[in-house]
Amino acid sequence: MQSDSPKPTTKECLLGLCASLRTIHIDPLEKKWITFSLLIIGLFVGIITLDALFHGVNPPSKVETIDSARLHLSEEFAEDKLGVSVDGAGNVIVRMVAGRYAFMPKHISVPAGTPLTFRWVSMDVLHGVHIPMTNMSTMIVPGYVAEVTTTFPTPGEYPLICNEYCGLGHNHMWSNISVVAKENWSALATVKGGSNNE
Numbered sequence: 001m002q003s004d005s006p007k008p009t010t011k012e013c014l015l016g017l018c019a020s021l022r023t024i025h026i027d028p029l030e031k032k033w034i035t036f037s038l039l040i041i042g043l044f045v046g047i048i049t050l051d052a053l054f055h056g057v058n059p060p061s062k063v064e065t066i067d068s069a070r071l072h073l074s075e076e077f078a079e080d081k082l083g084v085s086v087d088g089a090g091n092v093i094v095r096m097v098a099g100r101y102a103f104m105p106k107h108i109s110v111p112a113g114t115p116l117t118f119r120w121v122s123m124d125v126l127h128g129v130h131i132p133m134t135n136m137s138t139m140i141v142p143g144y145v146a147e148v149t150t151t152f153p154t155p156g157e158y159p160l161i162c163n164e165y166c167g168l169g170h171n172h173m174w175s176n177i178s179v180v181a182k183e184n185w186s187a188l189a190t191v192k193g194g195s196n197n198e
């Protein structure tokens with residue numbers, strides 16, 4: 001025999017759910033912790049919203065893809081194009097390839113106090129790059145170009161290390177950067193035709 005009772009609407013279902021939740025006994029201490037957890041979540045969501053609205057902190061909107069398997073044949077990341085170069089407008093561009101287990105080129109020199117545009121690509125798996133004591137830190141996802149613009153104010157020798165586990169040789173994956181005074185670097189760049197890679 002078929003029942004003639006109409007199907008409950010979504011609103012009725014929600015009201016029924018709320019009523020049954022109200023009948024569940026929750027210990028007062030548990031209630032305090034639930035409230036505390038919800039407040040923490042609210043605080044984090046509030047901070048993210050404020051940062052997005054007033055400080056312009058957003059996920060990257062520019063997505064640039066590249067064929068990881070054909071980097072050596074690409075216009076931009078062929079072996080002889082890697083390292084530091086100065087474009088027509090005088091911007092310093094650094095192109096680096098990460099692969100198990102090295103960053104190429106192994107060593108580069110960049111000028112201090114100058115905006116540097118780093119363009120990173122991976123030839124195989126997920127890598128990360130971190131330069132301690134600076135704000136350079138980004139993931140290098142295969143198939144994408146990771147672009148970061150930063151300035152290193154203080155001359156010195158900086159290690160450049162992989163911070164995403166990429167395999168058994170991960171802890172040997174590092175390179176280094178010499179940050180040299182702007183006037184000394186310009187001289188170096190002029191001698192070597194606008195780039196200085198090793």
Ligand SMILES: [Cu+2]
Nearest residue numbers: 162164166170
């Ligand atoms: Cu790694």
